[in-house]
Amino acid sequence: MDREKIIKDFISFGLSKREAKVYYTLFLKKELSAAEIQKHVSILRTKVYEILLQLMNKGFCAERKIGRLKKYYATDPYQAFQNQINNLDGILKTKKNIVSEILNHIAPIYEKNTSDVNPLEFIEILYERKRICERYIHLQQTAQKEIMIFTKKPYALPEKDNVKNAFNVLQRDVTLETIYEIEDFENTEFEKEMIEKFAYSGGKTRFISELPMKLAIFDEKITMLALKDPVSLKPLITTIIINHPDYARAQKEIFKAYWKRSFSLEELIEKYSNSRKIKEK
Structure with a gap:
């Protein structure tokens, strides 16, 4: 895999730079601990946990406990990205509805103001x-x-x-x-x-x-x-x-x-x- 190209694409999609690096690292092995991930991304351990939590909330990864040890793995990328697209579609639909409501209120005001031409x-x-x-x-x-x-x-x-x-x-x-x-x-x-x-x-x-x-x-x-x-x-x-x-x-x-x-x-x-x-x- 072209690491830099894929990380750049992750960022273009909407992940932060750190999220993109950690997410890419999860594909290197079936499962990784936070310590193993840290070695690949050069990010503080506490930050690695924070980023993993963000990725789990977005559906890109999951954790599995083996005794006291936590392992992390990437979820099915097809499903993960489709869920994100569905979320974006929902957000876009909501924003369109909000814009429609806004325009119903302000468009008549704008049209009235622009129709009243001041020759000066x-x-x-x-x-x-x-x-x-x-x-x-x-x-x-x-x-x-x-x-x-x-x-x-x-x-x-x-x-x-x-x-x-x-x-x-x-x-x-x-x-x-x-x-x-x-x-x-x-x-x-x-x-x-x-x-x-x-x-x-x-x-x-x-x-x-x-x-x-x-x-x-x-x-x-x-x-x-x-x-x-x-x-x-x-x-x-x-x-x-x-x-x-x-x-x-x-x-x-x-x-x-x-x-x-x-x-x-x-x-x-x-x-x-x-x-x-x-x-x-």
Whole structure:
């Protein structure tokens, strides 16, 4: 017999490690005393008696007295395991009945609670820059199909980090479409270089004179946006996340409309190249 394999199977069935070792030992000879069993399993004598009692209670072994000496032997394993299976079936049946009773009481309560939808459950509002960055990066990392972005200042992340995260998205074969404001391309050589690197690495990039808001749409499910303060009209870092596919699809239509009106990188470069030539003349 493969000792380790059989002991492992005993444990998988439900015996403790010590019970499995003692039970296996009982098959080595027709009968064994506690002292003889101890030599094979390296367990204290008092513990051996305790384990043998547990095995007898489960029907796996029995004892026979020869004068003052007690001998232990394995019972018919077919019958022993069948009795255990019958016990497990009985326990399972009892638990099924208990679960049925529980569900009769709590299922109606659960259904009532879930049917009372709170619209605010779909909305998350973030104020702290660190938390906004964490959520944005997480949504980028977990997107499976596509991300659509209106990129507009102020940035929660430096543009260098934005482009780095975008490269990681593209490596996962997620479609990434970004619309920048033309001002960003004109602003500094560094930002211009970052945007060009992103575009030439597979990111779909276009440019427009002005965007209505900061916006990101993830897999037509989640929308992340920041709006201007309605009083001061200043851009805010405060961000709203709406987890609702209907809203995301509606925002996607807005994104597509702006995409059609915007310039490609090549068109923008040509436009500014022509502008410089006119100025030089």
